[in-house]
Amino acid sequence: MNIHEFQAKEILRRYGVPVLAGGVAHTPEEAAAVARKLGGTVVVKAQIHAGGRGKAGGVKVVPSPEAAADFARGLLGKPLVTHQTGPEGRVVRRVLIESGCEIARELYLGVVVDRATGRASVIASPEGGVEIEEVAAKSPEKIFHESIDPLIGFAPYQGRRLAFRLGLPKDLVNKAAAFIANVARAFQESDAAMVEINPLVVTRTGELVALDAKVSLDDNALFRHADLREYRDEHEEDPRETAAAKHELSYIALSGNIGCMVNGAGLAMATMDIVKYAGGEPANFLDVGGGANTEKVREAFRILLSDTSVKAIFINVFGGILRCDVFAEGVVEAARQVGLGVPLVVRMEGTNVQRGKEILAASGLAIESAADMAEGARLAVAAAKRVRA
Secondary structure (H helix, E strand, O other): OEOOHHHHHHHHHHOOOOOOOEEEEOOHHHHHHHHHHHOOOEEEEEOOOOOOOOOOOOEEEEOOHHHHHHHHHHHEOOEEOOOOOOOOOEEEOOEEEEEOOOEEEEEEEEEEEEOOOOEEEEEEEOOOOOOHHHHHHHOHHHOEEEEOEOOOEOOHHHHHHHHHHOOOOHHHHHHHHHHHHHHHHHHHHOOEEEEEEEEEEEEOOOOEEEOOOEEEEOHHHHHHOHHHHOOOOHHHOOHHHHHHHHOOOEEEEOOOOEEEEEOOHHHHHHHHHHHHHOOOOEOEEEEOOOOOOHHHHHHHHHHHHHOOOOOEEEEEEEEOOOOHHHHHHHHHHHHHHHOOOOOEEEEEEEOOHHHHHHHHHOOOOOEEEEOOHHHHHHHHHHHHHHHHO
16 A cells, blocks of 8 residues: 655654654645745655655645645646556545755665565665665665674664765765664555665765655555555555455456456466467456356456447456356346346366356356366457557
């Protein structure tokens, strides 16, 4: 689950990570009030779930409350288009107003899960303010890693080692080590998937401050964090993904036109691969799970058909815990209830597969049955091309 910058900073503040004083505003008048309370030069930042806000004109340093209100007025209620939002952009519903600060240096700090080791890893770079992917491509020697041992946590010596590698002066080394340790603790105790501070700044007075912050939380761990669940902003999420979550379906929207419905994450990945191999483009990742029933299948259909780019649906099911005949009954009932307006291709294998195929054949619905995954993908791609033509 992604959250806004101001929410990320609330989490970091709980763990002793220094952030600038600020407040959130939903109207230009509120923006002026927050700026007046802070006093002096302030920074107004659009709050959306996307990076690149500064380059897109969503961040500005302003000298007065009136200027803060004027800039907020130009943002609120309007879409902000960045390189991460796509051409449609994201509507700005709130802005963050923060105190200004005098910056001496900009650094990068992040914590992510290293897939190679299965451990959390702290990443730091002296190239702050630049996207870490760009640094990795152009100057990989400027990226430093410290793996976190799950038994002992982030050790003080690791923080000091990163501080020295970042070229910080000796009088800041211990302060930086404590800063990094607190960020690592925030990552672990919040069950985050990622914490990124870019830039982490050194001020002219020798303070370390998280000038920007991005936090992504692990959805699977939110049951442990009732307070963090409240940070969800459904305005920032794909409504299809939100609907899927309510029915315990795993759904991720993609950019293709073949709607895929599968039981099992591994099979879903394989299905998307074979659709690509057949010359098509998957419109989604959709795993209905092993315990799918008619209601789940019906909602899955609704979600797939709500995507106007879907020109054909490919159902690929392996009947183990979920018997093929039970799934077939669910498919037939759901298709009748929802109203199937695009070609449907079904490939089933496993428990009671023959009975499942008989149910589909006797339904009277225009369902194409495939003998295997490859044939199913080819039929779905061909059907989508016919619809498009």
